[in-house]
Amino acid sequence: MEGVYTVSNGASQFGDQAVLKWTYLFTGTDTTHYLSIFTGTDATYFNLEGTPEADSLVLKGYWRKLVNASIGEVRLILREKHNGKLQLFKGSLAPGDTLVVDGLYGDKSAALNNQLTLTYNRPLNPKPFSIMAHRSGGRTSDLLPASENSVEIIKLASRLGATGIEVDVRFTKDGVPVLYHDNTLNLRLIQKNGLTGPLEDYTYQQLSTLVRLINGEKIPTLEEALETVVNNTSLNFVWLDTKYIGPMDKVQAIQQKYRQKALLAGRNLRIIIGLPTTEAVDSYKALANKDNTPILCELDTSITRSLDARIWAPRWTLGPQTDEVLAMQAEGLTVFVWTLDEPEFIREFISQNHFDGILSNYSPVVAYYHYIEQQ
Amino acid sequence: MNIRLQTIVWLVCLFISSLTVMAQQPRVRRQQRPLPTLTDTTRGPYTLVVSAGGGLSYYSTHLGVPATLEQTHVSRFGVPSSLRVMWYPDHRLRMGLETGWTTMYSYKGQVAGDNAHVYVSAIPILLVFSMPLAWLRGTDRSLVRRLAITAGTGMYVNHSRLDYAGTVFSNTNSLGWMAAASYTYPIGRKIRLAGELKWFDAVAAENAAFTAEIQFVWRAFSW
Secondary structure, eight states: OOEEEEEOTTHHHHOSEEEEEEEEEEETTEEEEEEEEEESSTTEEEEEEEEEETTEEEEEEEEEETTSSOEEEEEEEEEEEETTEEEEOOSSOOTTOEEEEEEEEOSTTSOSOEEEEEEEEEOOOOSOOEEEEGGGGSOGGGTOSSOTTSHHHHHHGGGGTOSEEEEEEEEOTTSOEEEOOSSEEOTTTBOOOSOOEEGGGSOHHHHHHHOOBTTSOOOOBHHHHHHHHHHHOOOOEEEEEEOOOSOOHHHHHHHHHHHHHHHHTTOOOEEEEEEOSHHHHHHHHTOSOOTTOOEEEOSOHHHHHHHTOSEEOOBGGGOOOHHHHHHHHHTTOEEEEBOOOOHHHHHHHHHHTOOSEEEESOHHHHHHHHHHOOO | OHHHHHHHHHHHHHHHHHHHHHHHSOOOOGGGSOOOOTTOOOOOOOEEEEEEEEEEEEEOSOOOOOTTOEEEEEEOEEOOEEEEEEEEOSSSOEEEEEEEEEEEEEEEEEETTEEEEEEEEEEEEEEEEEEESOSSSSOTTOHHHHEEEEEEEEEEEEEEEEESSSEEEEEEEEEEEEEEEEEEEEOSSSEEEEEEEEEEEETTTTEEEEEEEEEEEEEEEEO
């Protein structure tokens, strides 16, 4: 069912092409299947859950445009076009049959009265590519249903198209590594409670008791976040962005602990420590033992080589840097680019086919342009 | 402490020099003052006016109390103080600087038997403009000459203190504004008493308070 679909009814709202992709969420021994749809218009994503009804598969959920506040409900049914005639999908396709997903969508709180028809066109681009969601899934300012750097958005990241996440690591006053992006507690990220100033001024007990992220979640510890990645998601990459200044040994120990947990769970999960500054490089150099500590360097190529990093991640505003990218890849390095949110540049960077992955706040856009790309 | 002492010494010197200048000026009876003429190009007088006061504040916007707290008690009231230095030129619009200290709100409650207390206050540092409702019209007893509106903009230093599992003091800066209306009553040649209703709004921190203050207004220096 995964593939690139042609949008007929609904093209004016969502564009003329859509990418359909299944994702999974594990809860204990249960697995919940979600169908995501990514379109090329206004960073749209659909979050749908499949429910068998009578003898058909019904997909219910919502659609959302990240560039504005547009949102609505959706109800779709899986069908097949057999001998030019539309009928319910029976579970397998005969040669010449085509999958059609159609149904209705609403706008904001309006009833579902707009027709949406998606017709299978071709398979997804199979080329391996890392689609990494910034701030564990996306920004709070994009009005996502979960706050940035929360356990809840980590669970949502795959449905937003991500194959990996970048998380922002800071330390509380009593030395607990937690996820938080900004330098201070502020109303952009937390619910109003009167507390201000650097997160590092507060103990973990104070934060976990009194501070809630915008959508009501706790500020998670790094361990809670990685536990979620390992136990609940199919994400295959975690980029630990170093937002702290100081010793890195605690983060290294946690990175190694969860790498082992992932291996024991049969997961091919890469957990990488990101080095965005010279201070972070110094902290890495100060580690007593650097074995099994994969790093990603955001600084220039010479520093990246000197550290023997396996991943180089330059800032996207430096341009495609084709020669440097190809040289690093020739030396066996992986090259990512960050933090790219402009749809036209995302399309361009993907079509140039040089980078191994893109870090973005708009992972649905990266997913769309990657999966529709024809080799 | 040294800064406070220097400020007091500076204000006392200013007051003494003002008295000296005043003593050296010839006394002119009101009816003997020359009438202004259209050809008169002299400017002034200019006056430096210092206001200081205090009163009661009420936190006037939404506040957030963590849902984890039990037996919560919220206080929106506080006792603000303010200090303003204004330049009164020979025209209607006056300008100056204002600072002070204003309680925003506080709350307390319990978490698993432990007490938690949060206190939020702000120090405004504002460029303010003020204008009497009338200027040349009427007499000193005229109501409209005693009423003034004031508005300002600048920065608020928002301060929070947390007492729970330790004490944390933190500050964050926020852009903001204020608006006020005042009535000034003369009680001496250089001293006036004013009542002012004021709205403080630290926009970025979403802190806002309505205050009612009594202020002493001292016309410190004229030239």
